[in-house]
Amino acid sequence: xxxxxxxxxxGGRLSRLAEVIxxxxxRPSGLIGLSLxxxxxxxxxxxxxxVPYDYRAVSADIMFNAPSSDHWFxxxxxxRDVFTRTLLGGREALLVTGIATPVAVGWGGFIGxxxxxxxxxxxxxxxxxxxxFLSLPWILKMLVLIVTFGTGIEVLVPTLAFFxxxxxxxxxxxxxxxVVARDFVSSARARGHGRFSIIRxxxxxxxxxxxxVEGAMRWSWMLLAFSSLSFxxxxxxxxxxxxxLMISDSRGFMSFxxxxxxxPVAALSSLIIGINLSADALAKSLGIDRAQKxxx
Amino acid sequence: MLRLILRRLMLGAVxxxxxxxxxxxxxxxxxxxxxxxxxxxxAQGKRLENCRIELNLNRSAVTRxxxxxxxxxxxxxxxxxxxxxxxxxLVGERLKNSLLLAACALGVGVPLAIFLGCVTxxxxxxxxxxxxxxxxxxxMTIPEFVSATVMILVFSVWLGWVPGxxxxxxxxxxxxxxxxxxxxxxxxxxxxxxxxLRMVRSSVIEVMASDYIQMATLKGVPxxxxxxRHALPNALLPAINVVALTIAWLLGGVVVxxxxxxxxxxxxxxIDSISDRDLPVVQAIALIVAxxxxxxxxxxxxxxxxxxxxxxxxxxxxx
Numbered sequence: 001x002x003x004x005x006x007x008x009x010x011g012g013r014l015s016r017l018a019e020v021i022x023x024x025x026x027r028p029s030g031l032i033g034l035s036l037x038x039x040x041x042x043x044x045x046x047x048x049x050x051v052p053y054d055y056r057a058v059s060a061d062i063m064f065n066a067p068s069s070d071h072w073f074x075x076x077x078x079x080r081d082v083f084t085r086t087l088l089g090g091r092e093a094l095l096v097t098g099i100a101t102p103v104a105v106g107w108g109g110f111i112g113x114x115x116x117x118x119x120x121x122x123x124x125x126x127x128x129x130x131x132x133f134l135s136l137p138w139i140l141k142m143l144v145l146i147v148t149f150g151t152g153i154e155v156l157v158p159t160l161a162f163f164x165x166x167x168x169x170x171x172x173x174x175x176x177x178x179v180v181a182r183d184f185v186s187s188a189r190a191r192g193h194g195r196f197s198i199i200r201x202x203x204x205x206x207x208x209x210x211x212x213v214e215g216a217m218r219w220s221w222m223l224l225a226f227s228s229l230s231f232x233x234x235x236x237x238x239x240x241x242x243x244x245l246m247i248s249d250s251r252g253f254m255s256f257x258x259x260x261x262x263x264p265v266a267a268l269s270s271l272i273i274g275i276n277l278s279a280d281a282l283a284k285s286l287g288i289d290r291a292q293k294x295x296x
Numbered sequence: 297m298l299r300l301i302l303r304r305l306m307l308g309a310v311x312x313x314x315x316x317x318x319x320x321x322x323x324x325x326x327x328x329x330x331x332x333x334x335x336x337x338x339a340q341g342k343r344l345e346n347c348r349i350e351l352n353l354n355r356s357a358v359t360r361x362x363x364x365x366x367x368x369x370x371x372x373x374x375x376x377x378x379x380x381x382x383x384x385x386l387v388g389e390r391l392k393n394s395l396l397l398a399a400c401a402l403g404v405g406v407p408l409a410i411f412l413g414c415v416t417x418x419x420x421x422x423x424x425x426x427x428x429x430x431x432x433x434x435x436m437t438i439p440e441f442v443s444a445t446v447m448i449l450v451f452s453v454w455l456g457w458v459p460g461x462x463x464x465x466x467x468x469x470x471x472x473x474x475x476x477x478x479x480x481x482x483x484x485x486x487x488x489x490x491x492x493l494r495m496v497r498s499s500v501i502e503v504m505a506s507d508y509i510q511m512a513t514l515k516g517v518p519x520x521x522x523x524x525r526h527a528l529p530n531a532l533l534p535a536i537n538v539v540a541l542t543i544a545w546l547l548g549g550v551v552v553x554x555x556x557x558x559x560x561x562x563x564x565x566x567i568d569s570i571s572d573r574d575l576p577v578v579q580a581i582a583l584i585v586a587x588x589x590x591x592x593x594x595x596x597x598x599x600x601x602x603x604x605x606x607x608x609x610x611x612x613x614x615x
Contacts, residue, residue: 128307132314135589137547139563140582143570144322224439228552231441232567244441251445255453265446269438276437 020212023285030281036274040267043087044094053081055088055241064257074259076250085241086263090271092236093243096153097222100160104222105215108165112172113203117180117195126169133166138225146234156235160225164218168211175210176203209286216279220272227268243268301598308594315586316368320361323575364579373580383580387562389466391584394550394561396470397480398543405485406492406539413496413535414528420501428493436490440549444483444556451479466560480557487549488542495538496531503531533604540596544589 024030059079067074073082115123133141141163149155179185180203188202229235230244238245243264250260367374373383416425435443452460462476503509504527512522551563558564562581569577 128310128314131311132318132586135311135315135544135586135593136318136582137545137551137585139551140566140570140578140585143567144578147570147573220437224437228439228441231439232552232555244439247442247445254445254449258449258453261445261449265442269434269442272437272439273434276433280433 024278024281027281029277033274033277036270040271044091047087051084051087053084055084056239067259073263076260077253082260082263086267088241089243089264093226096156100157101219103161104165104218105168108168109172109211112169113176113199116173116176130169160222164222168214171214175207179206213283213288220275223272304597308590311590312587319579319582323579324357374576383577387580390562390565400481401484405488409489409492410496413493414500417497417500432490432493435486440552441556462557462559480553480559484553491542492538496535499534500531503527536599537596540592543592547585
């Protein structure tokens with residue numbers, strides 16, 4: 001990681017984003033990943049206008065129809081068009097994780113930088129609490145909240161944002177420790193800058209790279225969590241089309257109607273692989289070793 | 297050295313203590329308790345009160361927490377809300393099954409991951425590395441329920457090689473799980489192998505680029521001697537910690553795998569008890585899982601310290 005000590009305003013946020021995207025796209029794997037992600041986002045936005053059928057349209061006449069020119073991916077156990085449902089199936093997931101990821105990285109990053117800067121006893125205590133949270137499997141923490149408060153978006157977004165922000169605290173704190181002892185931070189202190197001014201002008205620009213890679217990874221873990229919850233029956237409720245739910249529904253019929261299983265499998269996998277290829281390319285071009293990080 | 301170990305043990309104990317607090321508080325702030333869950337719609341008036349007295353729910357949360365914690369330390373996890381079964385017995389059976397699954401996956405996954413990690417690290421950017429590194433990304437990022445379901449479709453439904461679902465009851469001896477456990481173990485070790493492989497690979501690359509390896513090369517030490525005598529012992533040290541973290545992470549992933557394969561382990565019990573709102577069981581499982589996590593991490597730290605003399609001296613020199 002290279003140290004930057006510039007005013008964050010000089011470049012402008014947008015041009016930094018453009019630069020990052022260009023860096024990702026400069027690698028073949030990154031380009032593939034980025035196009036997969038872009039395709040999925042565009043589909044999530046525009047799919048309601050292009051789907052050929054109503055996703056709720058149930059018909060007993062066309063149950064388990066194999067793929068044909070009428071139904072490209074066949075029909076499922078209720079005679080619904082699998083192509084339609086697969087196109088629509090990522091909307092909920094992308095919406096929930098798309099809101100929760102920035103929130104998680106935002107709050108986790110801020111707390112991590114702040115405590116990395118402040119240090120001392122309070123930092124020790126916070127880290128013990130973070131450790132305690134991390135020692136519970138994600139599925140347990142989330143399920144307890146979801147079972148209590150329901151499975152709507154208004155529960156899933158804060159739950160995901162909260163729990164996935166906790167590991168970000170650790171990452172941001174470690175990255176802050178790397179720069180906090182440098183001269184430019186001491187000189188900012190000597191100039192009489194306050195804590196938040198130091199965070200904004202000196203620390204954030206240096207930690208931002210790490211946070212971006214972390215954000216991309218969190219996004220993919222969150223999608224994994226979201227779709228696993230749907231699969232287990234704790235996520236989106238039917239008849240909303242959702243990949244996790246579709247996979248769970250069609251599992252029982254896989255021996256004679258594998259298309260209704262394979263279509264959502266391909267869609268979900270391509271999105272998650274796309275995010276990870278992009279994250280990998282981003283990490284490589286920023287010089288951050290992703291493999292050194294633990295899966296949390 | 298001893299001091300350091302004691303310090304780590306203390307920290308581990310503190311974490312478990314904090315976790316138990318979080319679990320208890322978390323369950324406590326949920327609306328409803330064991331009695332409302334048990335009595336369901338009849339939970340009102342006299343009956344609710346009697347039930348609360350019977351289950352000692354009428355006392356303060358702090359008293360109940362202390363009682364629960366003291367009993368848990370002594371190995372008594374209380375009784376479940378619905379059938380009044382002793383939880384320690386119920387959970388013990390499931391824990392044994394989950395450990396069997398985890399042990400099989402570790403036995404397959406760790407050696408394979410270390411071997412492949414070394415190969416890919418030494419053959420960096422060659423075709424074999426690109427192949428396994430890409431495969432690893434696929435294996436670790438695709439949700440377990442997706443890979444598990446696809447594997448059932450391919451190996452059980454289409455090819456008919458292995459059974460796709462576990463039908464053995466929870467209390468059967470370990471040997472009876474044999475043909476049915478193959479697919480769950482394959483899926484679990486696939487994910488695990490991917491994580492550890494990536495770590496070992498990057499560690500091998502780092503060590504091979506270091507000064508002492510260059511020095512050895514310049515001295516004319518044969519390549520395989522450099523690899524086995526100088527590089528690998530140093531490269532594999534960090535792997536201990538990653539194995540530990542991966543095990544801990546798998547405690548979450550194993551839940552999904554157990555559900556997909558209908559495997560009677562701790563994870564499926566957790567899902568069931570959460571759906572049934574059997575809070576004492578949820579508390580007990582959470583505590584066990586957290587203790588396993590802390591314990592695994594602790595042993596990994598110890599192993600690293602024993603294997604790496606630098607870590608020992610660095611810390612003990614200070615009083």
